[in-house]
Amino acid sequence: MxxxxxxxxxxxxxxxxxxxxxxxxxxxxxxxxxxxxxxxxxxxxxxxxxxxxxxxxxxxxxxxxxxxxxxxxxxxxxxxxxxxxxxxxxxxxxxxxxxxxxxxxxxxxxxxxxxxxxxxxxxxxxxxxxxxxxxxxxxxxxxxxxxxxxxxxxxxxxxxxxxxxxxxxxxxxxxxxxxxxxxxxxxxxxxxxxxxxxxxxxxxxxxxxxxxxxxxxxxxxxxxxxxxxxLGLSNTLAGRVEQGWFVTDSGTQVVRWGGPDGPGTLFFRPHHVVLHESPSGIGLSFVVKRVEYCGAWTLVHVVSGAHRVIVFEARDTLWEEGRSGRLEVLPGEGLFFPGLT
Amino acid sequence: MRLLWLVPVVPTLILFYLPLSVILAEALKGGEGPSPFVRLFSNPYTFRVIGFTLWQALVSTGVSLMLGLPGAWLLGRATFPGKRLLKALTAIPFVLPSILVVLAFVIFYGNSGVLNRFAMGVFDLKRPPFPILYSFSAIVLAHAFYNFPLAARLIGGFWERHNDGPALAARTLGAGPVRCFLTVTLPGLLPAIFSAAGLIYLFCFMSFAVVLVLGGGPRYTTIEVEIYRAARISLDLDMAAALAVVGAGLTLSMLWITVKMQHRASHAVRGQASRRGTLRLSGKARIFWGFYILLVVLVVASPLVALVVRSFLAQVSRSGPLVWTLKWYDVLFTESGSALSLMAVKNSLVFASLTVCAALPLGMAAAWVTTRSQGVWARFTETAMMLPMGVSSVVLGLGYFKCLALFFPDYSGSRAAVVAAHVVVAYPFVLRSVSASLKRISPSLPQVARTLGAGPFQTFLTVELPLIRSGLVGGACFAFALSMGEINATLILARADTITIPLALYRLIGAYRFFAACALGTLLMGLCVVCFLLLEWMGGESLDPERE
Incomplete structure (x- = not known):
C-alpha cells in the first residue's frame, strides 16, 4: 500500500x-x-x-x-x-x-x-x-x-x-x-x-x-x-574557498578544494581525518585535549586554535592527552557547504 | 460531539440554577412592605447570626487542623503497622450522616450521657462534670470530630507525595530538625494546609444539623439554621430567601478562594518529584504516637460505639438496671399506630437509589466533558458543575420549596423535589471521583483504540468505562451515603410523604426517645458502613487530593 x-x-x-x-x-x-x-x-x-x-x-x-x-x-x-x-x-x-x-x-x-x-x-x-x-x-x-x-x-x-x-x-x-x-x-x-x-x-x-x-x-x-x-558524528570548520583551497577563518589551508571561491563550511566525518606527528605539511596543527577509550575504537578530541575536531583512531592508538601534531582532512572525503554560517 | 457539554449542563441548569434563581428573584421582589433585605439588615440579630457563623467555623477549623496535623504527619511520613487501616478510618466521617453524629454526641457527651454518668459514678459527683452539650463547645467538638480526619487525610496525602529532598538538603546544610521543619517543610506544606482549611471552613460554615440540635437555641444560631427557622417555623419566606442569598454569596466566595488555593497546591505538587515517606517509629516516639492514635480512636469511636450499644439496651423499670434486648428494633417496625420508621427506611432507600441512578450519569458526563475536552465550553462546564458545592443544601432546599409553591401549587407532596435536591448534593462527588480515575488514563489509550478500529462510543465502552469502574463505584457509594444521610434540604422540604431515616431520627431526638433513635441510627450507620467498605475496597481514591 x-x-x-x-x-x-x-x-x-x-x-x-x-x-x-x-x-x-x-x-x-x-x-x-x-x-x-x-x-x-x-x-x-x-x-x-x-x-x-x-x-x-x-x-x-x-x-x-x-x-x-x-x-x-x-x-x-x-x-x-x-x-x-x-x-x-x-x-x-x-x-x-x-x-x-x-x-x-x-x-x-x-x-x-x-x-x-x-x-x-x-x-x-x-x-x-x-x-x-x-x-x-x-x-x-x-x-x-x-x-x-x-x-x-x-x-x-x-x-x-x-x-x-x-x-x-x-x-x-x-x-x-x-x-x-x-x-x-x-x-x-x-x-x-x-x-x-x-x-x-x-x-x-x-x-x-x-x-x-x-x-x-x-x-x-x-x-x-x-x-x-x-546523522552520526561529524566535524565542521568555518572558512572559505580561495584559489583551489579550503582556508579556515584564521587563514590556514586545510585541504585542496575545487569549485568557485566564497565563504562556507567544511564538513567531514571523524574517519576522514589522519593525524600526523610531524608538524610540517598540509593541514591544521593541533593539541590532543582528551582521549576517550570506546572499546572497539578510540575517540580523540583535538583542538586547533578555536576549532574542535573529533577523530576515530584504532583502539591501541598512541595519541594521548597533551601531545601535538598535524591534522589532515583526506582529500575528496569532506563536503563544502557554501554560505555564511 | 461538540454539544456533549450540554448533557451535564442542562440538568444542572434545571436542578440547581432554576431554584437558586427563584430564591434570588423572590428575595429581590419581596412581598408587601419594605424589601426583605432592608428588614434583614435593620435587625442587629442578623449581624449576630452572621458573626457567629463565621466565628464558629473559624474556631472549628482551627481545632480540626490542630488535631489533624499530627495525623497528617503519621499518614504522610511514617510507616507503622496498621497505617492502611488508620487511613481507611479517616474516611468514616465522610459517609457518616450528620444527624447520626449529633445523636452519638447526645448519647455520649449528654448530661445524662455515657461520659458524664461514668464520671459521676467513678468520682461520686452530684452534677455532670462535663456540661458540654447545647453549647458552643459542643458545636466545635462535633465539627472537629467530622473534620480533623479530613485534615489529616488531605494534608497527609500531600505530605506523602511531597519531595523531602529540600528538607534533607537543609539538614546537611546545618539546620536542626525544628528549624528545618519551620523553614523548609512547613512552607512547602502551606498550600495543602490552606486548601484543607478552606474546605473545612466551608463545611463548618454550611453545617446544619449539628448547630440545629447541639447548639440548642437562638444563642448559637448560624445562617443555615436561621434560614430553616424563617422558612419552616416563623414562615417568613421572604426573609428566608434574603438570608439564603446572603449565605450563598458568602459560601460561593469562600469556594472561589478555596479553589484558587487548591490550584496553587496542585502546582506546588507538580513541580516536585515525589519520594514516599519511610520514617520508622521507634522508642519514645512510638509511645507518643500510640497515645495520639489511642486518643483519636477513643474520641471518634466511643460516641459511635455508645450509640450502637445503647440500641441493644433497655431499662426494666424506671430506676432498674439495663438489660440486653432487641426490643427497640422490634418497636421500630411494628409500632402500632404509626409505621413511621418503616416508612422512613423505605423512603430513604428509594430516594438513595434514585439519587444514585441520576447522579451517576450526570456526574460521569460532567467528568468526561471536563477532563476530555478543552476550550471555553469545557471550562464553563467545569465551573457551572462545581458551583453546587459552594451553596448549602439548606439554601437549595429552600429553592425547591419555593419552586414547588410556584410551579406546582396543587401538589401536596415533595418526593420529586427531595430526590432532585439529593442529586444536586451528590453529583459533585461523583464528578470528583470519576474525574480522578479519568485523569489517570493515559490519553494514548483511547487513541490507540481508535486506530485499531473502535469508534468514539465503542472506545468509551471498551476502554474508558472499564478503567473508571472504581471511580464510578466510589461515586455511587458516595451518592448513596450522602442521600441516606441528607437532612438539610430534606428537613426544609419535609412533607407527610417524605419522612426519611434522618428526619425520623431528628423527631425521635426531639421527643427524647433515645433508645428507639439509637436503634434506627444503628441501622443507618450499618448502611453507611457498607458504603464505606465498598468505597475503601475500591481504593478510596475519590477522597484523596487529585493526582496529576
Missing part, C-alpha cells in the same frame, strides 16, 4: 507544518528530526488523531484525510505502549480483530500466530502490568499489526527502553516488517535507529522535510549541513 501525503498543512501559533511525503508499498521509511520539528504531529495526522488545516493524505489512491482514525485501516504503536491495562496480552492483541468481527476461532489462531511472531506465546494470559518494557512494546507491535493494517505507524517506540534492549528490539521490528512487507512509517529522534532500520530516511526540521534519501546516501552525501550534522 502506498501512502501519499500531499501538501499537508497545519498551523500552531507561530509553528507551521508543511509536508509532502510518499511511502512506497512495503517500504520502511523513518522520519527523523530534533524534538519539536513536527514529526510526531505528522504521524498523528496520518493516523487521524489530529486534523490538518489543508492538504490530503491518500492510501493507495483512497483519500483518507477526512476519515476518523477507526476508518483509516492503519496500525499505530505509541511511545508509552498504550496497552489496555484491564485486558490480558491476548485480549489486547485480539482487540482490533474483535472490532472487525473476526470469528472467535480465527481470532484465536491469529493471536497465537502474532504472539509467536513477537516471541510472547507464554505470556498470553498475563496482564500488561506484569510485563517488562520490552515485552510491553512487543505486545503493542503485535496488537497494531493484528488487523492487517495498510500502513504501520510507529511513534518513537523504543525511546522508553534501555540501550541494549533498543538494539534487540529494532532488529525485531525490522524482521517483522520484512516478514509481512508492511508499509511502515517510523518516527524517531535517534539517528542510529533511523540509519540501521530504514530503507529511506526523511529528515525533518522546523515543520518541513529537508530531504529524503537512503541511510547510506544521507550519511555520506548529505545535501544539507543540518542533515550531515544530525
Amino acid at each position: 502506498t501512502l501519499n501525503v500531499n501538501d499537508l498543512f497545519r498551523r500552531y501559533g507561530d509553528f507551521q507544518l508543511r509536508v509532502n511525503l510518499t511511502v512506497s508499498k512495503g517500504e520502511f521509511l523513518s522520519v527523523i528530526g530534533p524534538s519539536g520539528c513536527g514529526k510526531s504531529t505528522l504521524l498523528r495526522m496520518v493516523a487521524g488523531l489530529e486534523s490538518a488545516d489543508a492538504g490530503s493524505i491518500d492510501l493507495n489512491g483512497r483519500e483518507i484525510s477526512h476519515e476518523p482514525p477507526e476508518k483509516r485501516g492503519i496500525g499505530m504503536v505509541f511511545q508509552d505502549y498504550a496497552l489496555f491495562p484491564h485486558m490480558s496480552v491476548a485480549e489486547n492483541v485480539a482487540y482490533g480483530l474483535k472490532l472487525r468481527k473476526v470469528g472467535k476461532k480465527d481470532r484465536e489462531s491469529r493471536v497465537r500466530e502474532l504472539l509467536a511472531l513477537v516471541r510472547l506465546t507464554d505470556k498470553a494470559d498475563e496482564f500488561p502490568a506484569t510485563l517488562s518494557g520490552g515485552e510491553q512494546q512487543r505486545v503493542a507491535l503485535a496488537r497494531a499489526i493484528a488487523p492487517n493494517p495498510s500502513v504501520l505507524l510507529l511513534d518513537e517506540p523504543l525511546s522508553a527502553l534501555d540501550a541494549r534492549l533498543r538494539i534487540d528490539l529494532r532488529r525485531e521490528i525490522r524482521e517483522v516488517h520484512d516478514r509481512l512487507s508492511l508499509t511502515t512509517l517510523y518516527v524517531t529522534h535517534d539517528q542510529e535507529e533511523a540509519l540501521t532500520l530504514s530503507d529511506r530516511i526523511a529528515v525533518m526540521k522546523g515543520g518541513e522535510i529537508l530531504q529524503t534519501g537512503t541511510p547510506k546516501g544521507l550519511y555520506e552525501r548529505p545535501g544539507h549541513l543540518f542533515t550531515g550534522m544530525f
Whole structure:
C-alpha cells in the first residue's frame, strides 16, 4: 500500500507544518528530526488523531484525510505502549480483530500466530502490568499489526527502553516488517535507529522535510549541513574557498578544494581525518585535549586554535592527552557547504 | 460531539440554577412592605447570626487542623503497622450522616450521657462534670470530630507525595530538625494546609444539623439554621430567601478562594518529584504516637460505639438496671399506630437509589466533558458543575420549596423535589471521583483504540468505562451515603410523604426517645458502613487530593 501525503498543512501559533511525503508499498521509511520539528504531529495526522488545516493524505489512491482514525485501516504503536491495562496480552492483541468481527476461532489462531511472531506465546494470559518494557512494546507491535493494517505507524517506540534492549528490539521490528512487507512509517529522534532500520530516511526540521534519501546516501552525501550534522558524528570548520583551497577563518589551508571561491563550511566525518606527528605539511596543527577509550575504537578530541575536531583512531592508538601534531582532512572525503554560517 | 457539554449542563441548569434563581428573584421582589433585605439588615440579630457563623467555623477549623496535623504527619511520613487501616478510618466521617453524629454526641457527651454518668459514678459527683452539650463547645467538638480526619487525610496525602529532598538538603546544610521543619517543610506544606482549611471552613460554615440540635437555641444560631427557622417555623419566606442569598454569596466566595488555593497546591505538587515517606517509629516516639492514635480512636469511636450499644439496651423499670434486648428494633417496625420508621427506611432507600441512578450519569458526563475536552465550553462546564458545592443544601432546599409553591401549587407532596435536591448534593462527588480515575488514563489509550478500529462510543465502552469502574463505584457509594444521610434540604422540604431515616431520627431526638433513635441510627450507620467498605475496597481514591 502506498501512502501519499500531499501538501499537508497545519498551523500552531507561530509553528507551521508543511509536508509532502510518499511511502512506497512495503517500504520502511523513518522520519527523523530534533524534538519539536513536527514529526510526531505528522504521524498523528496520518493516523487521524489530529486534523490538518489543508492538504490530503491518500492510501493507495483512497483519500483518507477526512476519515476518523477507526476508518483509516492503519496500525499505530505509541511511545508509552498504550496497552489496555484491564485486558490480558491476548485480549489486547485480539482487540482490533474483535472490532472487525473476526470469528472467535480465527481470532484465536491469529493471536497465537502474532504472539509467536513477537516471541510472547507464554505470556498470553498475563496482564500488561506484569510485563517488562520490552515485552510491553512487543505486545503493542503485535496488537497494531493484528488487523492487517495498510500502513504501520510507529511513534518513537523504543525511546522508553534501555540501550541494549533498543538494539534487540529494532532488529525485531525490522524482521517483522520484512516478514509481512508492511508499509511502515517510523518516527524517531535517534539517528542510529533511523540509519540501521530504514530503507529511506526523511529528515525533518522546523515543520518541513529537508530531504529524503537512503541511510547510506544521507550519511555520506548529505545535501544539507543540518542533515550531515544530525546523522552520526561529524566535524565542521568555518572558512572559505580561495584559489583551489579550503582556508579556515584564521587563514590556514586545510585541504585542496575545487569549485568557485566564497565563504562556507567544511564538513567531514571523524574517519576522514589522519593525524600526523610531524608538524610540517598540509593541514591544521593541533593539541590532543582528551582521549576517550570506546572499546572497539578510540575517540580523540583535538583542538586547533578555536576549532574542535573529533577523530576515530584504532583502539591501541598512541595519541594521548597533551601531545601535538598535524591534522589532515583526506582529500575528496569532506563536503563544502557554501554560505555564511 | 461538540454539544456533549450540554448533557451535564442542562440538568444542572434545571436542578440547581432554576431554584437558586427563584430564591434570588423572590428575595429581590419581596412581598408587601419594605424589601426583605432592608428588614434583614435593620435587625442587629442578623449581624449576630452572621458573626457567629463565621466565628464558629473559624474556631472549628482551627481545632480540626490542630488535631489533624499530627495525623497528617503519621499518614504522610511514617510507616507503622496498621497505617492502611488508620487511613481507611479517616474516611468514616465522610459517609457518616450528620444527624447520626449529633445523636452519638447526645448519647455520649449528654448530661445524662455515657461520659458524664461514668464520671459521676467513678468520682461520686452530684452534677455532670462535663456540661458540654447545647453549647458552643459542643458545636466545635462535633465539627472537629467530622473534620480533623479530613485534615489529616488531605494534608497527609500531600505530605506523602511531597519531595523531602529540600528538607534533607537543609539538614546537611546545618539546620536542626525544628528549624528545618519551620523553614523548609512547613512552607512547602502551606498550600495543602490552606486548601484543607478552606474546605473545612466551608463545611463548618454550611453545617446544619449539628448547630440545629447541639447548639440548642437562638444563642448559637448560624445562617443555615436561621434560614430553616424563617422558612419552616416563623414562615417568613421572604426573609428566608434574603438570608439564603446572603449565605450563598458568602459560601460561593469562600469556594472561589478555596479553589484558587487548591490550584496553587496542585502546582506546588507538580513541580516536585515525589519520594514516599519511610520514617520508622521507634522508642519514645512510638509511645507518643500510640497515645495520639489511642486518643483519636477513643474520641471518634466511643460516641459511635455508645450509640450502637445503647440500641441493644433497655431499662426494666424506671430506676432498674439495663438489660440486653432487641426490643427497640422490634418497636421500630411494628409500632402500632404509626409505621413511621418503616416508612422512613423505605423512603430513604428509594430516594438513595434514585439519587444514585441520576447522579451517576450526570456526574460521569460532567467528568468526561471536563477532563476530555478543552476550550471555553469545557471550562464553563467545569465551573457551572462545581458551583453546587459552594451553596448549602439548606439554601437549595429552600429553592425547591419555593419552586414547588410556584410551579406546582396543587401538589401536596415533595418526593420529586427531595430526590432532585439529593442529586444536586451528590453529583459533585461523583464528578470528583470519576474525574480522578479519568485523569489517570493515559490519553494514548483511547487513541490507540481508535486506530485499531473502535469508534468514539465503542472506545468509551471498551476502554474508558472499564478503567473508571472504581471511580464510578466510589461515586455511587458516595451518592448513596450522602442521600441516606441528607437532612438539610430534606428537613426544609419535609412533607407527610417524605419522612426519611434522618428526619425520623431528628423527631425521635426531639421527643427524647433515645433508645428507639439509637436503634434506627444503628441501622443507618450499618448502611453507611457498607458504603464505606465498598468505597475503601475500591481504593478510596475519590477522597484523596487529585493526582496529576
